[in-house]
Amino acid sequence: MTILKKSKGFWLSIVVALIFFGIMQFFIANGMLNPFYINTLMFIGINIMLATSLHLIIGITGQFSIGHAGFLAVGAYASAVMTMKLEFPFIVAVLAGGIFAAVAGMVIGIPSLRLKGDYLAIATLGFGEIVRIILLNIEYVGGASGMQVSHLTTWPWVFACVMITVIVIRNFTNSTHGRACISVREDETAADAMGINTTYYKVAAFVIGAFFAGVAGSLYAHNFYIIQPSNFGFLKSFDILIFVVLGGLGSLSGSVLAAILLTIVTTFLQDYPETRMIIYSLVLILMMIFRPQGLMGTREITALFTHKKTKGDQKDGSHNTVA
Amino acid sequence: MELIQQLVNGVSLGSIYALIALGYTMVYGIVKLINFAHGDVFMVGSFVGFYAITVMDLSFIPALLLSMVTCAIFGVLIERIAYKPLRNATRIAALITAIGVSLLIENGLIYVRGAQPEAYPNNVLPMDKLDIFGVSISSQSILILSVSIILMIILQFVVHKTKIGKAMRAVSFDSEAAKLMGINVNNTISATFAIGSALAGAAGVIFGIYYIKIEPLMGVLPGLKAFVAAVLGGIGIIPGAMVGGLLLGIIEALVSAAGYSLWRDGVAFIVLIFILIFLPQGLFGKNRREKV
Numbered sequence: 001m002t003i004l005k006k007s008k009g010f011w012l013s014i015v016v017a018l019i020f021f022g023i024m025q026f027f028i029a030n031g032m033l034n035p036f037y038i039n040t041l042m043f044i045g046i047n048i049m050l051a052t053s054l055h056l057i058i059g060i061t062g063q064f065s066i067g068h069a070g071f072l073a074v075g076a077y078a079s080a081v082m083t084m085k086l087e088f089p090f091i092v093a094v095l096a097g098g099i100f101a102a103v104a105g106m107v108i109g110i111p112s113l114r115l116k117g118d119y120l121a122i123a124t125l126g127f128g129e130i131v132r133i134i135l136l137n138i139e140y141v142g143g144a145s146g147m148q149v150s151h152l153t154t155w156p157w158v159f160a161c162v163m164i165t166v167i168v169i170r171n172f173t174n175s176t177h178g179r180a181c182i183s184v185r186e187d188e189t190a191a192d193a194m195g196i197n198t199t200y201y202k203v204a205a206f207v208i209g210a211f212f213a214g215v216a217g218s219l220y221a222h223n224f225y226i227i228q229p230s231n232f233g234f235l236k237s238f239d240i241l242i243f244v245v246l247g248g249l250g251s252l253s254g255s256v257l258a259a260i261l262l263t264i265v266t267t268f269l270q271d272y273p274e275t276r277m278i279i280y281s282l283v284l285i286l287m288m289i290f291r292p293q294g295l296m297g298t299r300e301i302t303a304l305f306t307h308k309k310t311k312g313d314q315k316d317g318s319h320n321t322v323a
Numbered sequence: 324m325e326l327i328q329q330l331v332n333g334v335s336l337g338s339i340y341a342l343i344a345l346g347y348t349m350v351y352g353i354v355k356l357i358n359f360a361h362g363d364v365f366m367v368g369s370f371v372g373f374y375a376i377t378v379m380d381l382s383f384i385p386a387l388l389l390s391m392v393t394c395a396i397f398g399v400l401i402e403r404i405a406y407k408p409l410r411n412a413t414r415i416a417a418l419i420t421a422i423g424v425s426l427l428i429e430n431g432l433i434y435v436r437g438a439q440p441e442a443y444p445n446n447v448l449p450m451d452k453l454d455i456f457g458v459s460i461s462s463q464s465i466l467i468l469s470v471s472i473i474l475m476i477i478l479q480f481v482v483h484k485t486k487i488g489k490a491m492r493a494v495s496f497d498s499e500a501a502k503l504m505g506i507n508v509n510n511t512i513s514a515t516f517a518i519g520s521a522l523a524g525a526a527g528v529i530f531g532i533y534y535i536k537i538e539p540l541m542g543v544l545p546g547l548k549a550f551v552a553a554v555l556g557g558i559g560i561i562p563g564a565m566v567g568g569l570l571l572g573i574i575e576a577l578v579s580a581a582g583y584s585l586w587r588d589g590v591a592f593i594v595l596i597f598i599l600i601f602l603p604q605g606l607f608g609k610n611r612r613e614k615v
Contacts, residue, residue: 064415064418066422111596111600112596112599112600114600114603115599115603117414117415118356118357118414118418119554119599119603121357121418122357122547122550122551122554122595122599123595123596123599125547126547126551126591126592126593126595126596127592127596129547129588129589129592130589130592130593130596133585133586133588133589134589136585137585137586234543238422238426241419241422245419249415274430274433274434274438275434277426277429277430278427278430278431278434280423280426281423281424281425281426281427281430282423282427283423284419284420284422284423284426285405285420285423285424285427288409288412288416288417288419288420288423289405289408289409289420292409292412292413292416
């Protein structure tokens with residue numbers, strides 16, 4: 001019964017999303033939406049992808065990674081080289097962005113996932129910086145002055161990628177493998193003792209997260225007209241981290257909501273970057289002091305609707321463990 | 324001779340890293356928190372020194388002392404306001420708070436005074452060139468090195484010979500047991516933050532005099548590198564931070580000397596990843612088995 005209900009909600013939300021897509025597409029096609037709002041919409045989509053991909057790494061698997069902008073950068077540059085230098089079609093570029101980022105995720109994941117907690121955080125931060133410095137030193141992709149990219153990202157592209165990302169990550173979380181990842185988050189030693197190959201699952205989460213970050217990177221690159229290594233510094237990583245932390249570590253819908261909310265706040269505060277960062281940092285500090293589990297905790301938004309019916313049925317880890 | 328020149332530069336830079344790394348390592352040793360805001364305390368120290376020298380017309384030593392005192396108070400404030408409520412929270416929560424504090428300090432300062440850089444006046448210290456065996460060394464780097472060494476000796480004295488130092492060592496060893504022995508853990512932690520931040524403030528003034536240009540985001544990279552230095556030496560171990568800092572400075576200078584100056588910033592992180600993989604306890608650390 002619950003399975004039926006769950007899948008009903010699943011299909012319902014897909015239908016709702018498609019309707020939303022149709023309305024937006026109608027508005028855009030008829031020129032009823034000004035470019036500023038279209039751009040905000042694309043930005044929201046890209047940020048949702050980044051937030052959910054990091055959510056898989058931090059929220060589900062509990063690996064505190066703060067170098068996510070590194071994967072974004074790898075995806076952005078790989079796809080930009082594909083379209084601009086090698087003249088492949090956009091779809092190849094998007095996939096290539098994802099695959100290159102996934103490879104980067106594996107390369108960084110295998111050695112550094114021997115580390116835990118804050119050491120891992122610093123190692124991933126270092127990785128993000130290394131990616132930036134490498135890109136800065138490659139003349140082929142323009143070095144510090146960056147690389148010209150043509151505008152290929154359109155709303156259907158963004159929407160399709162966001163849908164695929166969210167569905168894949170949601171289904172992964174609910175699968176056997178997702179359970180294994182959650183067990184790694186809850187207690188790595190115990191998971192190990194239960195026969196779960198913790199290293200495998202940590203690397204898997206890293207690779208999947210990196211893949212979608214890379215796809216987001218390719219959309220990001222083709223949404224702007226130029227990409228520069230300085231776009232992918234650790235401030236970018238912190239931006240993504242804030243989505244996940246604010247939404248609630250372990251809540252997919254939470255990170256999606258936070259990504260939407262903060263992107264809108266960001267576009268309104270575009271002219272006052274310091275004010276934006278001050279608000280962000282205050283939100284982070286106050287959040288950690290007063291509500292460390294984030295807006296949603298580990299719950300999903302669907303729990304708000306089904307709360308009464310499934311009260312005795314709290315199997316989904318609704319306790320508030322953070323990473 | 325070129326090589327020795329670079330080594331001298333490396334040691335000067337390394338002593339700045341070492342001073343910052345000491346703060347990281349002490350704080351980590353006592354509360355197990357990577358204090359991301361430490362690099363920004365260093366930046367604040369640099370600005371305090373700058374205003375002390377230009378606006379208040381102080382000379383080097385008073386400016387250094389003023390900066391150290393201000394940073395000590397600042398560090399204690401950060402600890403009391405942001406970190407203390409999280410003493411028993413998860414380490415990830417504390418880490419996120421530290422990132423938040425760091426962003427708040429940087430952007431708060433940009434908000435107050437703008438992002439434009441300032442230049443330290445170049446007449447703070449005499450600019451003589453000393454010739455030692457054909458190597459010309461600026462008197463600045465000698466002074467910087469000696470200030471750092473004096474500060475480190477004072478630190479060693481405080482940690483090993485005074486009551487507060489004994490309390491610090493006890494709390495970092497086992498804070499519960501220390502509490503049972505009647506040590507005021509909160510005050511000890513605040514004292515650690517004060518000492519670490521004072522050293523960062525001193526490093527800030529020295530940095531400003533040596534590199535002239537200071538700006539609100541200057542603390543980020545030296546802060547991260549100093550953390551690398553602390554890990555390199557074995558985090559939580561005071562002599563380790565000094566050696567790690569000097570070593571990192573020398574490595575960076577050698578990389579620049581080899582003609583890869585653009586890669587200089589990357590080297591620290593590569594060192595970090597190698598150290599974490601092959602020698603996670605650092606050069607001076609002892610390997611500890613994980614227990615359930």
